Amino acid sequence: MLRDITLGQYYQTDSVIHRLDPRVKLAGTLLYIISLFFFKNFIAYLIAIVFLATVIKLSHVPFRFMVKGMKAIVFLLLITVVFNLFLTPGEALVTCWKLTITKEGVEMAVTMAVRLTMLIIGSSIMTLTTTPNNLTDGMEKGLRPLKLFHVPVHEVAMMMSIALRFIPILMEETDKIMKAQIARGADFESGNLIRRARAMVPLLVPLFISAFRRANDLAMAMEARCYRGGDGRTKMKPLIYQKRDRIAYLCILLYLVVSIGVGRILL
Amino acid sequence: MSIILDHINYIYGADTPLAVKALDDICLQIPDGQFVGIIGHTGSGKSTLVQHLNGLLKATSGHIYFNGEDIYEKDYDRKKLRSKVGLVFQYPEHQLFEIDVFTDVCFGPKNLGLDKKEVELRAYDALRKVGLPDELFYQSPFDLSGGQKRRVAIAGVLAMKPEVLILDEPTAGLDPRGREEILHQIKELQMKTGMTILLVSHSMEDVAEYVNRIIVMNHGSVMYDGTPREVFSHYKELEEVGLAAPQVTYIMHELKDRGLDVDTDATTIEEAAETVLKALHRA
Structure with a gap:
């Protein structure tokens, strides 16, 4: 969809x-x-x-x-x-x-x-x-000089790549939840604006919950791998x-x- | 009254370089009241297949007939179809959204446009059917345990009183006890109401004991279709495609090879015990 x-x-x-x-x-x-x-x-x-x-x-x-x-x-x-x-x-x-x-x-x-x-x-x-990963890599390296002015380049790049990585996941999740609710008779397409907005509740609530759950899991996984910011981090494929x-x-x-x-x- | 699939093909992402043929010329007939297990490895097309049955996915080519009517016909009421063919997705607890369990289960029947009393009756009935204790009815669904959440989600579909119930991996991520309980409840439901049930799973063990027909999917097409006994007799071929027959099948074959005259068709532990005892008596 x-x-x-x-x-x-x-x-x-x-x-x-x-x-x-x-x-x-x-x-x-x-x-x-x-x-x-x-x-x-x-x-x-x-x-x-x-x-x-x-x-x-x-x-x-x-x-x-x-x-x-x-x-x-x-x-x-x-x-x-x-x-x-x-x-x-x-x-x-x-x-x-x-x-x-x-x-x-x-x-x-x-x-x-x-x-x-x-x-x-x-x-x-x-x-x-x-690829989104490549793009943020490029951005991180290209904007590195800004670090002199205390701009958190690495952190911003990391946030961006995570956000980008999550787009397909959340899309898929949206698709799944939408289908599940349609299977329960939900109707996302007909009715006036207010009705349609209300029809989004069964989609948005589960989506938010799952986004938070995933964010939590990811934070935990990153910490378990000793992630602590960009200092001293090397790249597997340097540009x-x-x-x-x-x-x-x-x-x-x-x-x-x-x-x-x-x-x-x-x- | 049945579901007939006539040469169904489905391609994911057609017209992109990532196009994948998910279903390849599927022809099936599922009569009323049957308890069917659909088995296949991850990516074998089993989830895609069941999403066709209530019209969520439209086949790239082919026809599906529900109760003798073509569901792809222009004026066919697909919304009604979805109430007749209830689909419980994988990890259905992820679809819960209401403030309490009871209201959430009401969502389905409410969408059917029933009056309030009927909606609540159905919700109550469905929650009883999945065996959720009364005191949990007005709790937030997010405070329940994994197994309880799943029951609520299944009740959410049952409350629409479908004629056909499809469950996609209903036991995924549950502990052995939760798994047993859910499967038992599904079997009981089937025996009591006589509804058609399709159980999608990748575990033979799960379905062997309960279903009367198994459809094995591999690479988007039907590999075997028959009673558990028939299907498990191909246990060597099943292994080649990454599926395993129930452990009982292996033990029976091993016993036979070692000279004990057992019936290798036994698929459940009870049947196995019986045939082993018989063989021992004879010996």
Whole structure:
């Protein structure tokens, strides 16, 4: 039932992108997202789309799979488009009752939609090609300098990896409890909002209880293995930059220079 | 009046790289009033199979007929089906949520839209059937012991008065005594009410004594289907797929090999004792 959510899911296959160091992917995604907000013209977006398409191609993740993840944000996308369409002041194109569509509004709505879509697809490539563990490892190592400012980098990374690890477990648990309650005649789908909210009680109470039980067990298991924070802890698979990672950094840099540079020059 | 499965196939995660064929061309017929044991190793598809019977999972292909009606028919009332085919999940105590035991058991019948009196009558009746002592009725379900919680959860399904009761590993995680008690109660229930019961388990020992038919699942398909005696006569093949026949079967075969003329079909301790005594008399 809940297996259809692909946003933030890992897609298992072997590709260059999968093998990249997670730090490269994190930095790349961040730079890519920032770059999207610098663009002022059409050609820059075209370059970004080409870049994105190349990465998708290289990642061996079927495009279909990414689009499936987009379904979750269609609603958000629609709201953004509608608001931008009607609420941007400027030269009026169509007026209907109190609503006016302006030329600027259309431009804004289209840019926002393209931006958001590319943003989501771009960041979903990162999660689709990197296991959550790898991702938090990358984050921990990449943010290590912050330790100088007393930021608890390791603890935050550990919490994140635990949280991520628990998502599938809790999903499965939700699925199980839901099924068990449906088998007892529960109805999660019909009725108005209040009825539906009330129908969630038989699902949420057992879910909370099981989440706490699991958290307790995990804390106990970690203590039994003498876990006491990040100091002096070594990694089984330490992250070391390879040749392909350096090449990837170069590619990202090239993309940034070209896309932003082209935009500036043409304007 | 029966359940018929007609060429049922089920694939988990179809269209993803992780697609797994969980059920492979299952054809079964379960007549009314039978006490069936479904046995298989972890991942053999037995839990997946039973979730099809009340329509929680929809087969990738194939048909299921309950009392002669196709449950995948468009206008078939699946909610009603779920009240007719009661499914008790693995670790059912994890589904408890109400403030007290009695209210929790009322949840099922209340969802059927019955009036308050009937709901409470059924809940009371169900709690008595699983043998929960009266003084626990108004306690929080979370204060009970593991075995008691499980009884409450089973009562929660029984209160819907199903025609077919499916129990998925009802003894998992219980101590030997709790296991015995639960199985005994299920057998008693079956004898008293004559309802069809499907008992899913990975332990031969658990089911051998109680059921009149065993279905052995392996890699998503039915490997053996027959009376306990018939199924256990394949004890060597069962071992190959990681299942074991009851200990009695092994002892009987060993005795026979050593020259004592016993009936190797004995599956329960009582039967074994009888045939050993007979053989000794003859000797």
